Structure formats: structure tokens, C-alpha cells
Amino acid sequence: xxxxxxxxxxxxxxIRVAPDLDPAEISxxxxxxxxxxxxxxxxxxxxxxxxxxxxxxxxxxDYPQIATLDLAAAYIAAQI
Amino acid sequence: xxSFNMPSLGADMEAGKLVEWLVKPGDAVKRxxxxxxxxxxxxxxxxxxxxxxVVEKLLAQLGETLPVGAPMxxxxxxxxxxxxxxxxxxxxxxxxxxxxxxxxPEQVLPVSPTARPGTKDIAASxxxxxxxxxxGLDLAMLKGSGPNGAIVLADVEAAQPSQPTxxxxxxxxxxxxxxxIAAAMARSKREIPHYYVSHTIDLTRASDWLSATNAARxxxxxxxxGAVLSKAIALAxxxxxxxxxxxxxxxxxASDPVHLGVAIALRGGGLVAPAIMDADKLSxxxxxxxxxxxxxxxxxxxxxxxxxxxxxxxxSGLGERGVDAMAGIIVPPQVAIVxxxxxxxxxxxxxxxxxxxxxxTLTLAADHRVSDGRLGAKFLTAIEHHLQxxxxx
Numbered sequence: 001x002x003x004x005x006x007x008x009x010x011x012x013x014x015i016r017v018a019p020d021l022d023p024a025e026i027s028x029x030x031x032x033x034x035x036x037x038x039x040x041x042x043x044x045x046x047x048x049x050x051x052x053x054x055x056x057x058x059x060x061x062d063y064p065q066i067a068t069l070d071l072a073a074a075y076i077a078a079q080i
Numbered sequence: 081x082x083s084f085n086m087p088s089l090g091a092d093m094e095a096g097k098l099v100e101w102l103v104k105p106g107d108a109v110k111r112x113x114x115x116x117x118x119x120x121x122x123x124x125x126x127x128x129x130x131x132x133x134v135v136e137k138l139l140a141q142l143g144e145t146l147p148v149g150a151p152m153x154x155x156x157x158x159x160x161x162x163x164x165x166x167x168x169x170x171x172x173x174x175x176x177x178x179x180x181x182x183x184x185p186e187q188v189l190p191v192s193p194t195a196r197p198g199t200k201d202i203a204a205s206x207x208x209x210x211x212x213x214x215x216g217l218d219l220a221m222l223k224g225s226g227p228n229g230a231i232v233l234a235d236v237e238a239a240q241p242s243q244p245t246x247x248x249x250x251x252x253x254x255x256x257x258x259x260x261i262a263a264a265m266a267r268s269k270r271e272i273p274h275y276y277v278s279h280t281i282d283l284t285r286a287s288d289w290l291s292a293t294n295a296a297r298x299x300x301x302x303x304x305x306g307a308v309l310s311k312a313i314a315l316a317x318x319x320x321x322x323x324x325x326x327x328x329x330x331x332x333x334a335s336d337p338v339h340l341g342v343a344i345a346l347r348g349g350g351l352v353a354p355a356i357m358d359a360d361k362l363s364x365x366x367x368x369x370x371x372x373x374x375x376x377x378x379x380x381x382x383x384x385x386x387x388x389x390x391x392x393x394x395x396s397g398l399g400e401r402g403v404d405a406m407a408g409i410i411v412p413p414q415v416a417i418v419x420x421x422x423x424x425x426x427x428x429x430x431x432x433x434x435x436x437x438x439x440x441t442l443t444l445a446a447d448h449r450v451s452d453g454r455l456g457a458k459f460l461t462a463i464e465h466h467l468q469x470x471x472x473x
Contacts, residue, residue: 057298
């Protein structure tokens with residue numbers, strides 16, 4: 001799986017959690033909570049989706065590492 | 081034969097637009113079955129039947145906007161014989177579905193924070209004003225059917241009955257929701273004598289227990305601090321009853337079940353607080369699952385009518401990235417709202433020594449017609465008590 005595939009998958013899961021976001025307007029550095037206004041419930045729903053899709057463990061202490069598209073792409077690539 | 085009416089889905093609703101029927105004449109329905117989808121200022125809401133029987137006739141048409149209380153369908157209870165003579169009254173009702181229903185519990189406030197120049201002296205509900213603006217109608221040309229001739233949403237819709245309108249843009253939707261919130265909160269502040277008490281609670285045990293519990297769980301079974309706070313609040317409300325219930329025409333009626341409304345902020349502004357039924361009776365894991373479910377449906381705009389109208393107490397948390405404390409405004413007909421600041425390390429005195437400990441400040445706004453500060457303090461202390469034994473939640 002290429003990094004582009006991971007980024008596409010992350011955006012897909014993010015939009016499913018927050019259907020009112022516009023994927024075209026999300027930049028790689030946008031922070032889930034500070035910029036995209038996700039709350040902790042949305043973040044958890046995203047973690048659930050990503051952990052299922054990639055079959056990876058994302059412990060709570062690692063949540064900061066999926067907080068932006070750029071961070072998450074690197075984190076997920078290292079895990080799979 | 082019972083008529084199935086447009087329900088009130090909260091203090092800020094005056095009308096709803098029927099967008100989908102999920103039943104047809106001849107279908108059997110039982111309590112809780114979803115019979116229709118109605119578009120409101122809080123998104124699309126799935127309307128549940130509170131009757132049991134067979135759908136006799138659908139009265140409301142798709143696309144029609146009906147005020148709260150207007151008949152939408154006739155439901156024949158099981159075993160009831162069809163009476164041919166009912167045909168005429170049904171037709172009458174079908175012919176005037178937007179007539180103001182006598183049972184409408186809410187009427188519209190002639191208050192508008194966004195009055196347009198030249199129309200601000202005209203009494204009109206915020207929703208009516210927004211809709212008139214959308215349709216390019218002059219409020220001065222409309223006749224109001226609300227209190228003191230105030231123009232309500234149905235009057236605006238009636239003035240433009242046949243014109244199909246495109247779905248409103250999200251900004252318009254949020255502006256309408258803001259107007260609805262403003263009207264409901266203005267009414268709350270005008271009618272309910274609020275009092276406030278607050279308390280900073282040591283969360284060390286709760287957060288340590290939660291971290292340890294979540295570390296052993298896959299993501300789908302993890303629990304958030306918001307659910308822990310909700311459970312403690314629901315348990316305390318089942319013990320300190322004067323904060324839990326509704327204030328109606330006959331004064332306060334305490335509720336035995338605790339249906340906890342949990343406030344969910346919508347992106348771009350706006351707020352909904354769907355109820356988690358029997359929150360005090362759910363296990364923490366089940367309560368968390370219910371909160372996840374309503375959050376997802378609130379985002380997608382698919383909440384149920386019971387969730388919009390049955391909350392007996394509301395909880396609103398600022399989440400992980402907020403500030404120390406927030407005071408709430410009670411959502412009528414409820415009599416109390418608990419708000420939480422962001423849990424964070426705080427300087428606390430423990431056994432005479434200063435310690436840095438994870439803590440949260442809870443604030444209670446409650447109705448002075450029902451209780452007083454002493455009772456409010458007892459309620460917050462009961463919440464604190466439950467948070468010190470998180471394993472029992």
C-alpha cells in the first residue's frame with residue numbers, strides 16, 4: 001500500500017465520521033480537533049475505523065500521532 | 081381512531097417538513113416504530129409512533145410543512161372496527177393540515193436577533209423571518225396567525241405553497257438552527273429563574289482507572305471521560321430527584337427514569353442534545369456505545385423524535401480542549417443542566433498538602449422554582465461521590 005492509498009483511506013474514514021467536512025478543503029497539517037473541530041467522540045470513531053481498516057492497534061497514548069493527515073500517514077505506514 | 085400528530089421535538093421547534101413516509105395505509109405499527117422523517121431546524125428527525133395499531137390514512141403530503149400538533153396520519157388501534165362515517169372528518173383534516181393545532185405546546189416568540197431593516201417592527205418568529213428572507217418575501221405583506229398576530233413559519237410557507245425550493249445550504253441551515261437556539265434560550269432565561277452552583281472534583285481515580293481500563297481494550301470498547309461523567313451525573317440524578325424531570329403546566333413533575341440529554345456541538349456552530357434513555361441504568365460500556373451512536377447520527381442528521389423530546393436533564397461538556405468552566409442555560413421543559421469544563425491538572429489541597437491532580441469543574445444551572453442552592457450542592461456532591469469509585473459506575 002502506497003502512502004497515497006493510506007492518505008485516501010484516512011480521508012475516507014474521516015469523512016464518514018464527520019460527513020459535513022469537505023475533503024477538498026482538508027490539508028495535510030490540519031489538526032483533527034484544533035482545525036477540523038472534531039470532538040473526542042469523533043476522534044475515537046476515526047481510531048476505530050482506522051484500526052479495523054489497517055488491522056493495527058492504536059493505543060490511546062498514540063492518538064496525537066494520528067492527529068493530522070501528514071502525521072497519520074507516517075504513523076500508519078510504519079505500523080502496517 | 082387516534083390521530084398521529086407532528087410531535088414537539090424540543091422547545092425550539094415550531095414546525096417540521098415531512099420528507100419521507102416509512103409506512104403506508106394498512107401497515108401495522110407499534111410504539112417506537114419509525115413512521116416518518118421530518119426535516120427540522122435540527123436536521124432530519126425520524127418520527128416514532130407512540131400509538132399501536134394499523135395505519136388508516138396518511139393525511140400529510142410529502143414536502144408539506146406542519147406546525148407542532150398538526151395531524152399527520154390516522155392510526156386505528158388493534159381490534160377497532162373501521163367506521164365509514166369517519167371519512168368526512170378525515171377529509172376535512174387533510175384539507176387543512178397547516179391549521180394551527182389547539183394542542184401546540186410551544187408558541188413562537190416574537191423575538192428576532194437578526195431582524196432585517198424595515199421589518200424589525202413586525203412580530204415574526206425567527207424561523208419565519210429566516211424563511212421569508214430565503215423566499216424573498218416581504219414580511220409586511222404576510223398575515224400572522226401566531227400570538228398577537230405574529231407571523232409564524234407556517235404563514236410564510238402558506239404564502240408560497242407550490243414553489244419547490246432547493247435544499248437550503250448548510251450555512252442557511254446553521255443560521256436557522258442558531259435562530260431556533262436563540263429563541264429557546266431567550267425564553268428559558270426569561271421564564272426560568274436560574275441559580276448556579278459549581279464544584280471542582282478530583283478526577284485522579286477516575287482518570288487512572290479509565291486509562292488502565294482502556295489500555296486493555298480494543299478501540300471499539302474504549303470509554304471516554306465524557307461517558308464516565310455522564311454515568312456519574314445520571315446516578316446522582318436518580319438520587320437527587322428535584323433536578324430530573326419536566327416543568328409543565330402543573331408545575332414540576334420529577335421523573336424516575338433518567339433520560340440524559342448529551343450536548344453535541346455541530347461543526348460551524350449549532351448544538352443538539354439528544355437523550356440517552358435510562359442512562360442511570362446502563363452499564364458504562366453500554367452508555368458509551370449509546371453516546372457513540374447518537375453522536376454519529378447527530379452528525380449525519382438522523383436523530384429520533386423520542387431522543388429530541390424526552391431528555392429529563394442535560395449534560396454539556398467542553399471536551400478535551402476547552403477552558404475551566406462553563407455555565408449553562410436550562411433547556412425547557414427541563415429544570416437543570418450540568419456543564420463540565422475541560423478536565424486538566426489542577427492545584428488541589430489533599431490532606432493539608434498542595435498537589436497537582438487531574439480535576440474537572442462542574443457547574444449546575446437549576447430552576448429556582450423547583451430547588452435551591454442547597455439541593456444543587458447536594459447533587460454536585462453526589463456526582464463527586466460516584467466519581468471516586470469509578471469501578472462501580
